[in-house]
Amino acid sequence: KISQETFDDVVRENIEDFGLNSEEALKDAISQFNKQGVSLSNIDISGGIGRDEAIRKISELMAAISAHIAGNTNDLLSCMSAAREMCSKVEELYLRNINLLKDKGAINSLHLLLESNESPTILLPTMTFLKELSSISEEIRDFFEPGGCQRICSIVQKYSTLNFMDDFTNLNTLQTALSLCRVVSKSENNKVLLMRYGMGDLLTSILTASLPSSLPSSLPSSLSFPPPPPSSSSSSSVASLLQEACLLLRGLCLHDDLRRDMSCAYENGRFFLKQSHLAATLMTLAGYFLAFPLLASASLAAAKNLITTEEAVQVMSQHGALELTRQVLGCPTAGPLLIKSAVAVMRNLCADDLRKDRLVSEGSLDLLVTSLGREECNADPAICEHALACLAAMSLRSPANSQRILDTGVAIDLVVRTMRRHSSHPSLQRQGCLMFRNIAARSPDVRSQMLDAGVEDVLRAAGRLQAAVDEAYAALRDLNCEVQYVKVLEDGRVGPVYEQFGTARMNFNPVWDEAEHLEDRVRQEAKAPFAMEKEEEGESCCGSGDAGHNHDHHHEH
Numbered sequence: 240k241i242s243q244e245t246f247d248d249v250v251r252e253n254i255e256d257f258g259l260n261s262e263e264a265l266k267d268a269i270s271q272f273n274k275q276g277v278s279l280s281n282i283d284i285s286g287g288i289g290r291d292e293a294i295r296k297i298s299e300l301m302a303a304i305s306a307h308i309a310g311n312t313n314d315l316l317s318c319m320s321a322a323r324e325m326c327s328k329v330e331e332l333y334l335r336n337i338n339l340l341k342d343k344g345a346i347n348s349l350h351l352l353l354e355s356n357e358s359p360t361i362l363l364p365t366m367t368f369l370k371e372l373s374s375i376s377e378e379i380r381d382f383f384e385p386g387g388c389q390r391i392c393s394i395v396q397k398y399s400t401l402n403f404m405d406d407f408t409n410l411n412t413l414q415t416a417l418s419l420c421r422v423v424s425k426s427e428n429n430k431v432l433l434m435r436y437g438m439g440d441l442l443t444s445i446l447t448a449s450l451p452s453s454l455p456s457s458l459p460s461s462l463s464f465p466p467p468p469p470s471s472s473s474s475s476s477v478a479s480l481l482q483e484a485c486l487l488l489r490g491l492c493l494h495d496d497l498r499r500d501m502s503c504a505y506e507n508g509r510f511f512l513k514q515s516h517l518a519a520t521l522m523t524l525a526g527y528f529l530a531f532p533l534l535a536s537a538s539l540a541a542a543k544n545l546i547t548t549e550e551a552v553q554v555m556s557q558h559g560a561l562e563l564t565r566q567v568l569g570c571p572t573a574g575p576l577l578i579k580s581a582v583a584v585m586r587n588l589c590a591d592d593l594r595k596d597r598l599v600s601e602g603s604l605d606l607l608v609t610s611l612g613r614e615e616c617n618a619d620p621a622i623c624e625h626a627l628a629c630l631a632a633m634s635l636r637s638p639a640n641s642q643r644i645l646d647t648g649v650a651i652d653l654v655v656r657t658m659r660r661h662s663s664h665p666s667l668q669r670q671g672c673l674m675f676r677n678i679a680a681r682s683p684d685v686r687s688q689m690l691d692a693g694v695e696d697v698l699r700a701a702g703r704l705q706a707a708v709d710e711a712y713a714a715l716r717d718l719n720c721e722v723q724y725v726k727v728l729e730d731g732r733v734g735p736v737y738e739q740f741g742t743a744r745m746n747f748n749p750v751w752d753e754a755e756h757l758e759d760r761v762r763q764e765a766k767a768p769f770a771m772e773k774e775e776e777g778e779s780c781c782g783s784g785d786a787g788h789n790h791d792h793h794h795e796h
Contacts, residue, residue: 240277240278240280240281241272241277241279241282243281243282243283243342246268246272246279246282246283246284247287249268249271249272250264250265250268250286251264253267253268261286262286265284265286269284280334281338281342282338283332283335283338283339284335285332285335288332289332290335290339293325293332293335293336293339294339294343296318296321296322296325297322297339297340297343297345298343299318299321300318300319300321300322300345300348301343301344301345301348302318303315303318303319304348304349304351304352305348307352307361308351308352315361316360316361316364319364319365319368320364322340322345322368323364323368323371326340326371326372326375327371328375333375334375337372337375337376337379340372341376341378341379341382346369346372346379346382347382349365349368349369350369350382350383350386350387350390352365353365353366353369353387353390353391353394354390354393354394355390355393355394355396355397355398359408359409359411359412362394362412363411363412363415366391366394366415366416366418366419367415367419369419370415370418370419370422373419373422373423374422377425377426377498380422380423380425380426380429381426381428381429383423383426383429383432384426384428384429384432385432387423388423388429388432388433388436389432389436391416391419391420391423391433392420392433392436392437392438392441394412394416395413395416395417395420395438395441396437396441398412398413398416399413399441399444399445403480404449404477407476410476410477410480411476413445413480414479414480414483417445417480417483417484417487418483418487420433420438420487421483421486421487421490424487424490424491425490425495425496426496427494427496427498427499427502427503430490430491430496430502430503430504430507431503433491434491434503434507434510438487438491439491439507439510439511439514442484442487442488442491442511443511443514443517445480445481445484446481446484446485446488446517446520446521446524447515447516447517447520449477449480449481449520449524474530474531475531478527478530478531478533478534479533479534481524481534481537481538482531482533482534482537482538483537485521485524485534485537485538485540485541486537486540486541488511488541488544489537489540489541489543489544491504491507491511492504492505492507492508492511492541492544492545493544504544505547508544508545508547508551509548511545512545512550512551512554518542518545518554518555518557518558519558521538521539521541521542521545521558522538522542522555522558522559522560522563524538525538525539525542525563525567526559526563528567528570528573528577529570529572532573532574532576532577533576535567535577535580536576536577536579536580537580539563539567539577539580539581539583539584540580540583542555542560542584543580543583543584543586543587546560546584546587546588546590547587549590549591552587552588552590552591552594553591555584555588556588556591556594560584560588561588561594561597561598561601561603563581563584564581564582564584564585564588564598564603565598565601565602565603565606567581568581568582568603568606568607568609568610569606574615575615575616575619575622578610578616578622579619579621579622579625582607582610582622582625582626582629583625585598585603585607585625585629586625586628586629586632589628589629589632589633590632592636592637595632595633595637595640596637596640598629598633599633599640599643604633604640604643604644604647605647607626607629607630608644608647608649608650608653610622610626611623611626611653611657612649612653617656617657617660620661620664620667623657623661623664623667624664624666624667624670627654627657627667627670627671627674628670628673630644630650630654630670630674631670631671631673631674631677634674634677634678635673635677636677636681637681638681638682641677641678641681641682641685642682642685644674644678645678645682645685645688651688651689651692651694652692654671654674654675655692655693655694655697657671658671658697658700658701659697659700662700662701665704665705665706665707666706668700668701668704668706668707668711669701669704669706669707669710671697671701672698672701672707672710672711672713672714673710673714675689675694675698675714675718676710676713676714676717679714679717679718680717686717686718686719689718690718690720694714694718695715695718695720698711698714698715698718698720699711699715699722702715702722712724
């Protein structure tokens with residue numbers, strides 16, 4: 240990257256030294272830097288339109304923050320509103336303005352307002368502004384390490400101990416703080432810091448405190464779930480707070496910072512799974528899907544990220560995960576978002592052979608196929624991917640389950656139609672290929688039925704995608720279709736990936752004869768790479784004219 244001053248100097252040079260007008264000079268500077276591979280993401284390439292006005296608003300905001308901290312009454316809220324407006328996405332140059340806000344030090348000034356003893360009148364708009372900025376810029380998120388994470392955890396700790404159930408201001412402040420944490424947690428370092436400063440314990444306390452102390456060990460078998468958590472304030476406000484807490488829990492257990500190869504998400508999931516009553520709380524909250532579908536969806540999304548081991552499958556199953564997913568899929572009013580969360584949980588539960596067999600035998604398979612056939616669900620590739628992954632896991636090493644899938648009468652045709660509809664989604668295509676392979680590998684008597692349904696065509700189409708080529712090849716092979724791996728050669732021709740005997744001339748001597756002086760030849764060739772390089776350097780330095788000269792030197796000391 241380059242600085243704004245460097246870019247402006249190049250534009251000025253184009254005008255003064257080369258006689259270009261302002262528009263031409265700007266275009267030429269942008270073109271030259273792009274050709275050099277320079278990132279201009281942090282540069283104002285508008286030619287300075289409105290830059291002075293933006294800098295003025297930033298200066299006024301920072302001055303207002305300093306005055307407020309000093310105890311002077313000022314127009315901090317109006318200055319913050321003006322800065323927030325120029326950084327909103329409705330502004331054409333909002334990215335430039337955000338970069339100016341960061342470069343001028345205004346982000347650090349805003350962080351000074353993140354104090355637990357600050358008035359909610361100031362705290363709420365500050366956290367909302369920082370959330371909006373962090374959702375746009377990962378660099379703004381990185382500003383929260385380490386001090387910002389500690390500040391926001393202190394705010395959550397304070398307001399979680401207050402009576403947020405009966406006080407709307409406290410509830411709104413706590414919800415906004417959790418929402419800011421959720422966005423900030425997309426940075427891996429912030430995940431680590433939030434957990435270090437106690438966010439895991441705080442989330443557990445917030446979620447479990449929202450329900451009666453005597454939590455049910457499992458969900459009821461019918462759709463008559465307990466009423467929403469009691470509160471003198473609006474039930475929907477309480478549900479929104481709990482929804483935000485569940486989404487934050489999910490974010491802490493999700494590896495979503497692609498800048499990092501490793502993540503603490505798995506360890507965070509293990510931490511939450513061990514918390515007393517938390518698994519039961521998530522399942523109970525999900526049980527309110529009739530009254531609060533968004534809360535139920537968020538709770539299921541959090542639970543899904545905790546189900547990463549066989550132990551986690553057992554824990555969630557003990558608290559009604561199998562029954563709950565079946566009831567959600569059987570609910571005629573369940574929307575796509577809720578169904579997606581339920582099917583995602585079912586996908587992770589299918590990793591355990593015992594539980595996947597129960598899902599098949601107890602009716603979840605039929606409900607899953609019915610949901611996949613609904614237009615609003617089949618149009619969503621994420622739902623389709625989860626559903627196909629469930630079918631693939633159910634049919635894995637289980638001819639009985641494979642037969643149950645075929646017995647639905649529509650599953651194969653539905654999967655074929657789904658793969659054709661979402662032909663550009665590699666993950667979905669891969670799961671469909673896995674399902675077809677699992678069925679064909681152990682149920683040879685149904686292969687002709689699958690071919691008649693058009694399975695071969697969708698498998699060959701999926702084989703064009705790099706992420707699904709291996710699975711498509713294996714499925715076609717198990718269906719006894721003629722197929723081979725191919726690769727594009729350097730000259731543009733297509734050839735096989737693997738050479739078989741007889742298809743190409745092998746580079747070895749087929750006659751076995753004992754070589755003479757074999758041990759001496761092996762000893763001569765057994766040289767380290769650096770030794771060979773030194774020999775080559777020595778030969779090149781000596782030249783061909785010194786080939787017969789003896790370079791041995793004897794040093795006497």
